[in-house]
Structures are given as structure tokens and as C-alpha cells.
Amino acid sequence: MTTQPTTPAMPDFEALSRNAGQFMEELGRAAARYVAPEDGLPVQPKPPQEASDLVRTLGTVAETWLSDPKRTLEAQTKLSEAFVALWGSTWFRLQGREAPPVAQPEPKDARFSDAEWSSNPYFDFIKQGYLITTRWAEGLVNEAEGIDDHTRHKAQFYLRQLAGALSPSNFVMTNPELIRHTLQENGANLVRGMKMLQEDIQAGSGELRVRQTDRDAFKFGVDVAVTPGEVVFRNDLMELIQYAPRTETVLKRPFLIVPPWINKFYILDLNPAKSLIGWMVDQGLTVFVISWVNPDERHRDKDFESYMREGIEAAIDAIGVSTGETEVAAAGYCVGGTLLAVMLAMQAATGNTRIKSATFLTTQVDFTHAGDLKVFADEDQIRQIETQMAERGYLDGAKMANAFNMLRPNDLIWSYVVNNYVKGKAPSAFDLLYWNADATRMPAANHAFYLRNCYLENNLAQGKMVLGNIRLDLKKVTVPVFNLATREDHIAPAISVFEGSSKFGGPVDYVLAGSGHIAGVVNPPAKLKYGYWTGGKAEGRLEDWISAATETKGSWWPYWFQWLEAQAPERVPARKPGGDALPSLAPAPGTYVRMKA
Incomplete structure (x- = not known):
């Protein structure tokens, strides 16, 4: 049986206000580090290569649906019907009556494990609305006609990246656990999170390198790589x-x-x-x-x-x-x-x-x-990678590390974004993730x-x-x-x-x-x-x-x-x-x- 969370005590509004100001200051410093890295010279942020390919690939899928108005109307009707069912279910719950869910997360999906995602009709509506929308979008990609297998594979992959990034579990105001956590700490968690964000941008020389473990917790020959x-x-x-x-x-x-x-x-x-x-x-x-x-x-x-x-x-x-x-x-x-x-x-x-x-x-x-790594290996993308490598003579290790993390974005990216920058908690020491973050370049x-x-x-x-x-x-x-x-x-x-x-x-x-x-x-x-x-x-x-x-x-x-x-x-x-x-x-x-x- 799902247990109801305890009602948090009223926050200290003076501390909350003070931390809100510090949060904005730290956010500004993090932004400054991003647009002006260590050499102090301002840079014009460029979207990553994957972003351009994402827009192009999902645009191709959209074009196939828009070229067939009948199928497009059927798809829109399907989404509308699901939301009508969700609104009806939520209305029943707001009246204190039981109603079966329209959409439920997978059993292994830890993003929605907090009890309030189910017990609170407001957060339950947000959760189910997200699940309905993302699964509907997955169906559009899977059922799109006239696209080749590689394009469909890329679209499925990029849609998972978008779905992971836009999950309501990632944001304070749409995640009941994060709301409670922030109120309990009077916003101090967000201040700590922004400081860690600055450090991770600095560690990435101007690009965000999300920490997954304590980078100073292990020593070669002592904690890892110990066989004589x-x-x-x-x-x-x-x-x-x-x-x-x-x-x-x-x-x-x-x-x-x-x-x-x-x-x-x-x-x-x-x-x-x-x-x-x-x-x-x-x-x-x-x-x-x-x-x-x-x-x-x-x-x-x-x-x-x-x-x-x-x-x-x-x-x-x-x-x-x-x-x-x-x-x-x-x-x-x-x-x-x-x-x-x-x-x-x-x-x-x-x-x-x-x-x-x-x-x-x-x-x-x-x-x-x-x-999924084949997503990054078509002619256009390989040519772009070759151009990048020609400038330095190698592929930066962070590029491959990011690609591997994107294979499991909820586990290897967004869970750490929430833990580090929203909860303000430093990740624990874990030898496997220390190794995972110990990136290598490629000639x-x-x-x-x-x-x-x-x-x-x-x-x-x-x-x-x-x-x-x-x-x-x-x-x-x-x-x-x-x-x-x-x-x-x-x-x-x-x-x-x-x-x-x-x-x-x-x-x-x-x-x-x-x-x-x-x-x-x-x-x-x-x-x-x-x-x-x-x-x-x-x-x-x-x-x-x-x-x-x-x-x-x-x-x-x-x-x-x-x-x-x-x-x-x-x-x-x-x-x-x-x-x-x-x-x-x-x-x-x-x-x-x-x-x-």
C-alpha cells in the first residue's frame, strides 16, 4: 500500500528569500562560466551537432504525417481522446472518488516512485499527461510511413532524449519530492546545486560535464586498478x-x-x-x-x-x-x-x-x-566528426562519454542533473562511475x-x-x-x-x-x-x-x-x-x- 508523505513544515520565508537571491547570483555566475570559459574570452554558444540532426530527423517524421491529412487527423483524435479520458479520471479523483489510471509508468521507472505522483491528483495528472504525450509521439515515429530504417532509428533515439529532458520529474514546480525538498531546505539546495553547476562547467572547460561520482574519491593502485x-x-x-x-x-x-x-x-x-x-x-x-x-x-x-x-x-x-x-x-x-x-x-x-x-x-x-550507437554513424555525421578531429588530431573524450550516456539518458544524465543541481547533493563515491567518467580521447x-x-x-x-x-x-x-x-x-x-x-x-x-x-x-x-x-x-x-x-x-x-x-x-x-x-x-x-x- 502506498504511504502518504508527511506534510512539510512551513518554510522560513526570510531564509527562502535570501537563498532565492543567492540562487540567482550563482545562476548568473554559472552562465558567465559557460559563455566565457577560463581564458576570459566571450564565446558564441553553438548548438551541439546532435541538436541539428535531431531537428532535421524529427522534421522528416513530421513531414510524412502532414502529407497525409487523414492520418494526421486520426493521430490527433487519438491524443485528444486520451486526454479527455485523463480529464475525466482526474475530475473523479478531485471529487474523492476512485478512478483507474489512463497511463502508468513502467515498473522500473524510478522517476515517479514518490507516493505523491499517484496520491495527489495534481501531480498524477502531470505524470499521466507526460506519459500519454510521449507514448503518442513514440507511436508517430514507429508508424510513420515512407521513411528508411536508419531515419526511424534516429528519430526513436532522439525522441527518447527529448522525452528524458522534458520529464516533469526534472523540474522543481512539477515534482512533488523536489517541492518538499526545496521547502524543507528553504531553497539552500538550489544554491548548492548552482555552485556545483559552476564547478562542472569549469571541469568541462566551458561545457557542462555532469558529475556522476566523487572525482577525488579514488586513487590508482589503492582503490581501483589494485592487482599487483x-x-x-x-x-x-x-x-x-x-x-x-x-x-x-x-x-x-x-x-x-x-x-x-x-x-x-x-x-x-x-x-x-x-x-x-x-x-x-x-x-x-x-x-x-x-x-x-x-x-x-x-x-x-x-x-x-x-x-x-x-x-x-x-x-x-x-x-x-x-x-x-x-x-x-x-x-x-x-x-x-x-x-x-x-x-x-x-x-x-x-x-x-x-x-x-x-x-x-x-x-x-x-x-x-x-x-543505438549507429545513430551517430551515417555519412553526414561521420564527415562532421572527421572535420572536428582534423582540427585537433583527436576526438575529445567527452564526446564519446556523452554518446554513451545518451544510450540511457534517464539513468546516466537526468537523474544526476536532478540530484546534483536541484537537490544540491554531491553524488556518492562509486568506482564504476569513476571509471565511466575517466574519459579517453581517440586519434x-x-x-x-x-x-x-x-x-x-x-x-x-x-x-x-x-x-x-x-x-x-x-x-x-x-x-x-x-x-x-x-x-x-x-x-x-x-x-x-x-x-x-x-x-x-x-x-x-x-x-x-x-x-x-x-x-x-x-x-x-x-x-x-x-x-x-x-x-x-x-x-x-x-x-x-x-x-x-x-x-x-x-x-x-x-x-x-x-x-x-x-x-x-x-x-x-x-x-x-x-x-x-x-x-x-x-x-x-x-x-x-x-x-x-
């Missing part, structure tokens, strides 16, 4: 970390992790309880991980081939020097996995097959069903190649990608593949990973884990969270595969290690980082990971 090891190799593009053993013997075949360069590697080593790297070491693996440089203008010409040659190939060379082994097993996470797949195709083409098995963690090689040559060859043209899946004058064909890759997808992934959708499994020429073990792109991967056995599904070859429809698959509770990690160990079970005495040939250049997690965007 040494940097045993470094070049202009990466540091190679070898982790110290924790077992008397280790698998003879070393293991290399290729993380994404879009984020930093320590998502796999957040803390001892959630460290996949630490768990691998505990199983008796000699673990190496690439820590990519946070690039700047000096790296503008580092392309996809550079990341393959100076990244994976250089790492395997150094592993050979450290361990004396010529063969490795490797894992790639997200775009790191895409690079690993390219490396495998290159080795298959040249006959230099030093990678004997591959583990792909939420990795796409076929970008047909690449999810112009590499990022342009990736966007065009993967998202736009899907060349790798079609056997059309060319690197070093060699055409790459994944069908020639015959090494064993472990292909992990997660059910709720917004970045590498499960269907995309599923269909990508058929592009390889050898045996593929497709495994579907619970949760999303990060939590589904970083799911340690001790936590007993989520679960995973196994079902043999990835073929047919994903829905049919899931219905026939076997579900296992808990982490996929032990299942994967059994798969890996079965391929090369021989063990040798544990190896110290660098062996006798590579001196330590720095303790883990190294120096490149500390470079801020």
Missing part, C-alpha cells in the same frame, strides 16, 4: 602490464587482454572483489594487459593498423621475451575485441598464427544490428577508420576490410572462439554478437550472460548475481537459441576458464613479471592510465 604487477614494455601507443603470480604453477600458454581504447582497461580490475584480472591470476594464468595511451595531437595519424601492429603484435613480441613462449591466448573487450578479430584475420592471411584461441567479451564483428585516423569500416560500411563482416594491402576474411580464422554477449547490452546487442559468431571459420562457443555491457562481464563468482546461458552453435534465430539454451546461475567465469584450460592444460612454474629479460618500467597500473582527457 609491473609495466614490462612501453611504446608510443601502449604500456604492457604483466601481473604478479599468486599460484605456484601457471598455465604454460600466456594470456593477453586487449581492452577498448574508448575507455581505460581497469574496468576489468576495479577492486579486489570485482577484478576479472585478479581472478584470472588466481586461476593460474600469466596475465598481460594492454594499457592504451590517452592520445593527443601527436597521435593523429595512428590508425587501426597502428593499433594492431604497435598494440597487439608488439605485446605478443614482448610476451615472448618475458616468458619464452611463442603462442598466446587472447581476449578482447568491446572494440578491443574488434581489433583482436582483425588481428586474427591478418594472421590467418599471412600464416603467422601466434594467437591460438580468442575470447571476445561483448564484441561486434558484424555491425548490422549495432544498436583521428583510428576513429575515422573504425566508424567507416565497421559502423557505416560493415566491411569486416563482409570480408571487405583492407589493412596493409591485405584483404581480411574472418572465415579464414579457425582458432577456437569464446563469444560472450549480454542480454541487456546497449552497446554490443546480444543479437549483434550472436550473428557475428557465424562470421568465423572455426568453432565458436556463444555464451549469453545476464545484465549489460559492463555488469554482465564484471560478474564475479562470489557475488552469485545474474547467470548465463549455453546452447551450442549460434545459428537460426536468437530467440529460438535462448529458448533451447541451458541456464546456469552465477558467473560465467568458471565455465570460460574450463573452456580455456582444456585447450592447453600444461602448467609450468609461476613466472615473475618480465622474467629475466624485461625490467620493470613502473608498477601496475602504469603511467598511461593516469593521463586525463
Whole structure:
């Protein structure tokens, strides 16, 4: 049963008036920081690139409806009927009578969890009116005739951004919880919020960078990235970390992790309880991980081939020097996995097959069903991104961070806007969100190649990608593949990973884990969270595969290690980082990971 909120005490009107004045002053200072950043020179604010594309895309949808007056009238009538029903329901409730809701939020929608959204007819009307309108607009996009699939996808995505921004839960006067909170604090929350807004604009060098956690709460090697090891190799593009053993013997075949360069590697080593790297070491693996440089203008010409040659190939060379082994097993996470797949195709083409098995963690090689990030990857937008990158030689890390946050705007943007700038509360310390905010830049040559060859043209899946004058064909890759997808992934959708499994020429073990792109991967056995599904070859429809698959509770990690160990079970005495040939250049997690965007 829903509990009624307690009636707040009368505010201190003198304090409320004083805080209102301070709020206006702080708001003015925040605006000044936005239009005149640190160099003191005034700037003309420009709408973000996405805003122009939003107007153009939704305008295209509107044109299709306006071209058919009959359908337009039917759509308008449908909206009017819903509001008439809502007005009638609200009238009954104002008379003290019960009335069923016309529209209800989804059960997981935390925006409307406060009791007054349902118990108070005024706020209930606002909530239901918002839900009716946004769902009606979604229907217009879904049912628009004569638009291509990409335009419809973009319209759906941009409509979610608008719906998130315009939610009544974001504003003081339309959110019962925020009204109570503001009256209880006599407006002091708004003053604190404006001060934090100023700080976040300053942190973004004139652009708002919404904080999601305490930026000063974590220290490398102490709170995050804590597994002991040494940097045993470094070049202009990466540091190679070898982790110290924790077992008397280790698998003879070393293991290399290729993380994404879009984020930093320590998502796999957040803390001892959630460290996949630490768990691998505990199983008796000699673990190496690439820590990519946070690039700047000096790296503008580092392309996809550079990341393959100076990244994976250089790492395997150094592993050979450290361990004396010529063969490795490797894992790639997200775009790191895409690079690993390219490396495998290159080795298959040249006959230099030093990678004997591959583990792909939420990795796409076929970008047909690449999810909402495809919204940013049509010809016009890629050309604009290339123009931006040409000015500096790289894509600013905040651009990619914003794109990822837009995949879940209510959770990753607006909940923090309300908490920080309206409630005036500093977000709590959370290692995952600290990592999420630790953005990285991307070299112009590499990022342009990736966007065009993967998202736009899907060349790798079609056997059309060319690197070093060699055409790459994944069908020639015959090494064993472990292909992990997660059910709720917004970045590498499960269907995309599923269909990508058929592009390889050898045996593929497709495994579907619970949760999303990060939590589904970083799911340690001790936590007993989520679960995973196994079902043999990835073929047919994903829905049919899931219905026939076997579900296992808990982490996929032990299942994967059994798969890996079965391929090369021989063990040798544990190896110290660098062996006798590579001196330590720095303790883990190294120096490149500390470079801020």
C-alpha cells in the first residue's frame, strides 16, 4: 500500500528569500562560466551537432504525417481522446472518488516512485499527461510511413532524449519530492546545486560535464586498478602490464587482454572483489594487459593498423621475451575485441598464427544490428566528426562519454542533473562511475577508420576490410572462439554478437550472460548475481537459441576458464613479471592510465 508523505513544515520565508537571491547570483555566475570559459574570452554558444540532426530527423517524421491529412487527423483524435479520458479520471479523483489510471509508468521507472505522483491528483495528472504525450509521439515515429530504417532509428533515439529532458520529474514546480525538498531546505539546495553547476562547467572547460561520482574519491593502485604487477614494455601507443603470480604453477600458454581504447582497461580490475584480472591470476594464468595511451595531437595519424601492429603484435613480441613462449591466448573487450578479430584475420592471411584461441567479451564483428550507437554513424555525421578531429588530431573524450550516456539518458544524465543541481547533493563515491567518467580521447585516423569500416560500411563482416594491402576474411580464422554477449547490452546487442559468431571459420562457443555491457562481464563468482546461458552453435534465430539454451546461475567465469584450460592444460612454474629479460618500467597500473582527457 502506498504511504502518504508527511506534510512539510512551513518554510522560513526570510531564509527562502535570501537563498532565492543567492540562487540567482550563482545562476548568473554559472552562465558567465559557460559563455566565457577560463581564458576570459566571450564565446558564441553553438548548438551541439546532435541538436541539428535531431531537428532535421524529427522534421522528416513530421513531414510524412502532414502529407497525409487523414492520418494526421486520426493521430490527433487519438491524443485528444486520451486526454479527455485523463480529464475525466482526474475530475473523479478531485471529487474523492476512485478512478483507474489512463497511463502508468513502467515498473522500473524510478522517476515517479514518490507516493505523491499517484496520491495527489495534481501531480498524477502531470505524470499521466507526460506519459500519454510521449507514448503518442513514440507511436508517430514507429508508424510513420515512407521513411528508411536508419531515419526511424534516429528519430526513436532522439525522441527518447527529448522525452528524458522534458520529464516533469526534472523540474522543481512539477515534482512533488523536489517541492518538499526545496521547502524543507528553504531553497539552500538550489544554491548548492548552482555552485556545483559552476564547478562542472569549469571541469568541462566551458561545457557542462555532469558529475556522476566523487572525482577525488579514488586513487590508482589503492582503490581501483589494485592487482599487483609491473609495466614490462612501453611504446608510443601502449604500456604492457604483466601481473604478479599468486599460484605456484601457471598455465604454460600466456594470456593477453586487449581492452577498448574508448575507455581505460581497469574496468576489468576495479577492486579486489570485482577484478576479472585478479581472478584470472588466481586461476593460474600469466596475465598481460594492454594499457592504451590517452592520445593527443601527436597521435593523429595512428590508425587501426597502428593499433594492431604497435598494440597487439608488439605485446605478443614482448610476451615472448618475458616468458619464452611463442603462442598466446587472447581476449578482447568491446572494440578491443574488434581489433583482436582483425588481428586474427591478418594472421590467418599471412600464416603467422601466434594467437591460438580468442575470447571476445561483448564484441561486434558484424555491425548490422549495432544498436543505438549507429545513430551517430551515417555519412553526414561521420564527415562532421572527421572535420572536428582534423582540427585537433583527436576526438575529445567527452564526446564519446556523452554518446554513451545518451544510450540511457534517464539513468546516466537526468537523474544526476536532478540530484546534483536541484537537490544540491554531491553524488556518492562509486568506482564504476569513476571509471565511466575517466574519459579517453581517440586519434583521428583510428576513429575515422573504425566508424567507416565497421559502423557505416560493415566491411569486416563482409570480408571487405583492407589493412596493409591485405584483404581480411574472418572465415579464414579457425582458432577456437569464446563469444560472450549480454542480454541487456546497449552497446554490443546480444543479437549483434550472436550473428557475428557465424562470421568465423572455426568453432565458436556463444555464451549469453545476464545484465549489460559492463555488469554482465564484471560478474564475479562470489557475488552469485545474474547467470548465463549455453546452447551450442549460434545459428537460426536468437530467440529460438535462448529458448533451447541451458541456464546456469552465477558467473560465467568458471565455465570460460574450463573452456580455456582444456585447450592447453600444461602448467609450468609461476613466472615473475618480465622474467629475466624485461625490467620493470613502473608498477601496475602504469603511467598511461593516469593521463586525463
